[in-house]
Amino acid sequence: MRHDNLPTLEVCASPALLHLYNVPASIVVIIDVLRATSTIASALYNGAARVIPVDSVEACIRTGLETGGLTAGERDGKVVEGLQHGNSPLEYPRSFIEGKTLVLTTTNGTRLLHKSAGARQIITGSFPNLSAVCDYLTAQQLPVILGCAAWKDRINLEDLLFAGAVAERLAPHFHVHCDTALAAGQLYRLFRDDLFSAVRKAVHYERLAAFGLEEDVRYCLTPDIAPVLPLLQNGALKAAAR
Template sequence: MPDKPNLEVCLSPALLHLFDTKDTVTVIIDVFRATSTIAAALDNGARRIVPVASVEECIAIGKVTPNSITAGERDGKVAPGLEYGNSPSEYPRTFIEGKDLILTTTNGTRLLHMVKDAHTIVTGSFPNLSAIVEFLRKEQRRVLLACASWKDRFNLEDALFAGAVAAQLKDEFTINCDSAMACISLNADSRGDYFEYLKRGAHYKRLSGFGLESDMVYCTTADVHPVVPMLKGGDLVVHR
């Protein structure tokens, strides 16, 4: 029987240099809210999502891209100069279908640009949890679950999602990674009630102060967007 592929969890972009991303399937995780918004927009018919690191680049690309929307946040708020924010509920099919979404966020889009040599890069959050698990199961390739965290500091929600993925794959992958095992324990502790569990987290408290509790309910609801967003040629598109 062939060896099972390894699965690891990187808890912060500041730790990414400690992991070998070459030939991995790397899953970028930014639950609150970038990767939840990406799943929602693509499932609702966005043609593509262009993830960019800076607000300035977002604005510049939007100016030369027909039928596009510039969107993103800094520190939980719509960034000055952009049209829309980073709430998944902002992108229903009636609004986003057929359009390009040019997106920049505090943490998630930055991490996307940091992973250079992975075989495949996809994005994951609770709204596309099962789709990501099934994709990784079929790929049978070494996996890195990469948490965007909060300005390089550990956050609970990204680790919890990593644990939800790892818990479902632990019998099919080799897990010799303390961070992955810790995330699996977090998932078990949550008993599947992700929203209630994350109310204790610092990021929940930060975003609820901006009146974004409904966003966090959305971002912790499993399997409402059964898509696998994949990075191809610098754009995120639905994997077919």
């Protein structure tokens, strides 16, 4: 084998496959491009003190009361009854979110995050913080699992494209011996100059477009518009010092 001295980089395309990977040894990158991890990047880049991801509306309300945080969550494109805000990354400009705690309920992203408990480190990734994620992983030199949140365990194109972007960027610094990483990297190379056109064909896009969220999708596919590194510590994501 070549690259024996380099840490491994692998892509896990669905939470239902995570048990095949060595989570305790690795940094797991939670990827939920549309829209959870893009919104997390946006809020933290704009100065949120922390983002607490939770998996239900009940937990969101309870945690909001306990922490004094803003509660946020959508179902079918609308703010959930009992919560205050939505899942759009565009809802969290600096003037609004700076210094505050955001309690965010998402389904797929939070589920993968909980499944990744026990990982060496957990960070979140999306196109808005692509370079921050790549720079961090390169500096850490630890095994990496790029974990796609997918959609109810179904593989989705947008998360795979982001995993491919990272895999392509990091290939020189890691031992990539994983067909999912190979496939994702090739898909990213194919579509890198027009991610929006690619994602327009994806199953999830139809769902979001029906809610009028095309502008959200464009934000979520814009590299490095929110350069921040969200690191999970004690159940909350905070911007790591860089």
